[in-house]
Amino acid sequence: MLEGFARQDGKKGIRNYVAVAYLVECARHVANEIVLPHRDQGAQVIGFPGCFPNEYAQTMMERLCTHPNIGAVLLVSLGCESFNRFQLEKAIKDSGRPVQSIVIQKSGGTRKSIDLGRRFVGEQVGAMASATRVPMDVSELIIGTVCGGSDGTSGITGNPAVGLAFDRLGAEGAACIFEETGELIGCEHIMAARASTPELAVELEQSVVKAARYYATLGFGSFAAGNAEGGLTTIEEKSMGAYAKSGSAQIRGLIKPGDTPPSGGLFLLDVVPDGEVRYGFPNVNDNAEIVEMAACGAHLTLFVTGRGSVVGNAVSPVIKICANPETYNNLADDMDINAGRILNGTSLSEIGEEIYEQVLSVSSGKQTCSEELGHAEFILTYKIFEPIGPACLPR
Amino acid sequence: MSDPNPNLLLLSEHDSVFVALEAIARGKAYGPDGAVVEVASAVTLGHKVARYPISKGDKVIKYGVSIGSATQDIAAGEHVHVHNLRSDYTATHLLEETAGGVNDA
Incomplete structure (x- = not known):
């Protein structure tokens, strides 16, 4: 018998990652910086670099942010990109995973966004660390x-x-x-x-x-x-x-x-x-x-x-x-x-x-x-x- | 006296090429069941040598299926690669500096 992590949507993961997802390349540096102090605690950077909308990319990000190995998600938006962060955030919320969005243009810029993001990720990796594994077939x-x-x-x-x-x-x-x-x-x-x-x-x-x-x-x-x-x-x-x-x-x-x-x-x-x-x-x-x-x-x-x-x-x-x-x-x-x-x-x-x-x-x-x-x-x-x-x- | 351990692999009995199980110098090389091939030039691990003569235009057979067509006559023991074998689907992109797979061994 294997040991995995149970999700509220019924899936079981083999890792308990916190995904930090940039929604355009312009937000990637902030995402990278947020993860840096937590990279050995299961924080992972994912994202889509494009500024123009793409149905495939939207679907992919929804599936990845609700992947069984992902326990919580932080979305990092610049603010003016075309990616539909509202739809993505809803899909993550509906899956029962903790999710927060940071919009760099509304949060006071790079430094403040990094501080905000690290606070959320720090809390989440702390919660992940105390999660217990469940039997998995x-x-x-x-x-x-x-x-x-x-x-x-x-x-x-x-x-x-x-x-x-x-x-x-x-x-x-x-x-x-x-x-x-x-x-x-x-x-x-x-x-x-x-x-x-x-x-x-x-x-x-x-x-x-x-x-x-x-x-x-x-x-x-x-x-x-x-x-x-x-x-x-x-x-x-x-x-x-x-x-x-x-x-x-x-x-x-x-x-x-x-x-x-x-x-x-x-x-x-x-x-x-x-x-x-x-x-x-x-x-x-x-x-x-x-x-x-x-x-x-x-x-x-x-x-x-x-x-x-x-x-x-x-x-x-x-x-x-x-x-x-x-x-x-x-x-x-x-x-x-x-x-x-x-x-x-x-x-x-x-x-x-x-x-x-x-x-x-x-x-x-x-x-x-x-x-x-x-x-x-x-x-x-x-x-x-x-x-x-x-x-x-x-x- | 028995032959040395085989250093050529035959993946299917229908194949027209052997696969080098190690870097092989020019000279005698050994396939399964006592097959002996005079390898014409040194080849590195994973490369192919002709099991028997292959005519220009013939399909080259590996894993029992065609992996493309010979672009020239190939003698038994000759290195079979991009210089004498071409895809029947899409052309192969190469860096000329690294494509040879021939070493000085």
Whole structure:
């Protein structure tokens, strides 16, 4: 049995964070300063930098501010940005979480806003510190997986090991989310064959077709220079490696950022915007994908890296699984799991088991390497999505 | 005398490439089931070498599926990478300074 934190809206979190959310880049410095003295006590900076309204960003911020790992929220507004802070504040209040808004232009400027904010955050982290953990079942967990800084080892060691852990967690009732349809290009047909219904199979294939079109318009694949240095040559090769993270279970549905999986089992998260190409890359970097999975309710994220990503996340703790033994030796402090041992004779199932055990202990409070190192990355940019259709979540 | 431990991985029996399990110098390298390949140039961990000759235009097979098309004839043992393999979907973006993956080992 795991131990989590109960929220008034019925959710259970594995962390008790206080989110300090800036609602435009202009308010970010104040948010950062407010968090500074409390960063080791669970205060986290999140936010949206844009001054123009965006429905996706609004939804994402609502989901993130009411994420199971978040216990209280401070909103930091400059005052003249377009973000609807009233709607956001109401959504947080309705979830039963303590919330306060600071408007810098009305509070007397930077210094006074920081003082006000630190008072609220100080009270909230104090209250969080005395909260008791409650029993939580594996079936109450939502887990995301992402790979970044992939190389020729990712698809052989770390990704299939995560796939095994996903199979087990999903079988025990946890909701497991894999994503990045731009990195499923080339495996759309074999993936679609795992759909729970023929209609869902069509949706899964279409999501990859959409991604391929989107990237073709942009002129780049979801492929960084370091991927090639690490031995990956084409997007379809990278895709096959990335696809291994999904394990072998039946695919229960297709969701979009902000949609919560309705049950346990395996779900594909479509992160590529709908409609014509707008606002740039679908995955501006790995952190954007982790944030999107968090907005789907992911309590934690399994991050497979070959080249050596070091990131964490402000909402959803990141377990770093290093696929490449040379990278592990180089960056051991940043890595939770050394999956590169598979190349030296350790079995895939042994590493899969280690990942599973790590999920359980991190869920009950154990700090990940990125948490210990103070990593708390967060990024949210503009996107447009249509709601999912009925075929995406078969009963 | 038995062969040394394999330092080339075969992911699927249908594959036309091996994956280097360590940095491999030019010369003999060893796949599973006693396969021996004369590696034409040094490759680093995670890179691919041809298992058998691949003709220009042929699909290159890894994990049992196509990962793109050969842009030139590739000899057995040759490094298979951005210089001779191209995506059938979107082009691969590179930094020329780092794309080689060939070291001095």
